[in-house]
Amino acid sequence: MPEATVARLPLYLRSLLEAQHANAATISSERLAELAGVNAAKVRKDLSYLGSYGTRGVGYDVEYLLFQMSRELGLTQDWPVAIVGLGNLGQALANYMGFGDRGFPIVALCDADPRVVGTEVHGVVVRHVEDLPVIAAAHGISIGIIATPASAAQDVADRLVAAGVSSILNFAPTVLSVPEEVSIRKVDLAVELQILSFYQQRRSGGPKLPPLDIPVGVED
Amino acid sequence: MPEATVARLPLYLRSLLEAQHANAATISSERLAELAGVNAAKVRKDLSYLGSYGTRGVGYDVEYLLFQMSRELGLTQDWPVAIVGLGNLGQALANYMGFGDRGFPIVALCDADPRVVGTEVHGVVVRHVEDLPVIAAAHGISIGIIATPASAAQDVADRLVAAGVSSILNFAPTVLSVPEEVSIRKVDLAVELQILSFYQQRRSGGPKLPPLDIPVGVED
DNA sequence: CGCCGCTTGTTCACGTGGTCACAAACCCTT
DNA sequence: AAGGGTTTGTGACCACGTGAACAAGCGGCG
Structure with a gap:
């Protein structure tokens, strides 16, 4: 297909x-x-x-x-999900998707920051990223979400793969290398905005150097 | 190109x-x-x-x-951004991108919920979505981010377009219809997970719950 | 100064995906 | 029961994007 x-x-x-x-x-x-x-x-x-x-x-x-x-989409069964990285985005995802979508229960949260480990988000206790193999095996996790900074993403990806996770959704702004048999999809907000910027500029009539000198703050 | x-x-x-x-x-x-x-x-x-x-x-x-x-990407100038919808995701975006990326300052936040309007997120006061035209004009906003529930997304998109916004990044799980001259890009977490689910199932060797006694139509 | 290795820019062939158009098949009406 | 209207499924064609291969051009070295 x-x-x-x-x-x-x-x-x-x-x-x-x-x-x-x-x-x-x-x-x-x-x-x-x-x-x-x-x-x-x-x-x-x-x-x-x-x-x-x-x-x-x-x-x-x-x-x-x-x-x-x-x-066909494999939605007749649940696919337990683990989220790694609980910054702003990770926490939002944990809260957002818990009630947003059926079929992808968030069963595990991981982080590397000891100040975050142990806290509870959306009813799930945050574990250390070191424990991924055990956690993944225990919950039968096959999908992992990376919501860490770019610098940590490759390391997390390696850990996920080592833990048996074979599908990864990457929110970190970096290119990940994973084995052939692992599916990976990326969501990059900065990239999306830059693409919009490209077409926006085109419509605006080419490169605008400094034509803008708008006095802002008039509204208040 | x-x-x-x-x-x-x-x-x-x-x-x-x-x-x-x-x-x-x-x-x-x-x-x-x-x-x-x-x-x-x-x-x-x-x-x-x-x-x-x-x-x-x-x-x-x-x-x-x-x-x-x-x-070429139009990054020699700033593109002021407005975020509409300040649920979990909207707030995370407001906090995340403010320090995450240069070139896309978040200058306005809007919501329809009166309990949210007036509060402050990441140093920006949340305004009512009704005020979009005024806000957009005042800040020269050309990029809008929709982080509302699906049910409100089309209405918000219409408001953004009416306010002169010509680039939209849509996080709501719905198809938006906008005029030809407006760029639109979508980020749909559920879709991404379902795509991963599809390939995951394929690798797992077909449907995982096969013990179904479905009397498949007797083929003649 | 001329040769040689290296890297770009471009051309070409190929595969994938998108669009159109139409026969096959089905339901409903007469 | 037959015919008309409707909608699917599919084959053919076209456009786009990809990957490899190669000539053109540049810097360094003898």
């Missing part, structure tokens, strides 16, 4: 949940495309990778497609 | 900063590729879009390339 398709499946899943919430029994590829914000033909081709679960002239059964897609 | 190239420029920028920090005067495409985690040929092709700033037989002058890239 194409990687691009895999990346869209979660969007379809969410759109299907919306449709289900609106009491729709079936949904057409066109409607689903509208909800997911993509092309209708792309939706059909993507869904065809899962199998022929649609009915010509009718559309897709929402319930059934939801089940099949959840199964 | 290809969109894929634009998305990599920030990686090169960060790698160049690392090289600069290591007192490297020049850098080869191969070394830069290693730092950025991409192919060397891709690096050269990407950099060629910026112009011929390299020297054959030597490499790229780190200082000079840094300057050119910063200019």
